[in-house]
Amino acid sequence: MEVDRYKFSTKQMGKFKTVRYNKPPVRSDDQYIITREGDRFDLLSDQFYGDVSLWWFIALANDIRPASMIVPEGLQLRIPTNLDEVGRQLESAELDK
Numbered sequence: 870m871e872v873d874r875y876k877f878s879t880k881q882m883g884k885f886k887t888v889r890y891n892k893p894p895v896r897s898d899d900q901y902i903i904t905r906e907g908d909r910f911d912l913l914s915d916q917f918y919g920d921v922s923l924w925w926f927i928a929l930a931n932d933i934r935p936a937s938m939i940v941p942e943g944l945q946l947r948i949p950t951n952l953d954e955v956g957r958q959l960e961s962a963e964l965d966k
Contacts, residue, residue: 893930893949900948909938917948926952
């Protein structure tokens with residue numbers, strides 16, 4: 870399943886309406902990492918999901934609103950591993966609104 874954060878965005882007056890997703894639930898199979906110098910959200914997303922565009926998912930899971938893609942060194946990050954299940958949950962939550 871593809872997780873597309875723009876799927877439920879609607880265009881109003883030429884601009885997309887912001888869709889706010891809830892933080893993905895913690896699961897026992899989530900991975901935790903300690904960031905190193907040079908880590909970036911997009912590169913971590915590529916490493917764990919094979920898709921640089923899912924960087925926002927890691928940021929969301931960790932309550933981080935990045936000003937840049939660079940992640941501070943020494944930060945513990947949770948990497949949700951079951952992307953399909955979480956994507957379905959996000960989609961379901963959005964449709965219920």
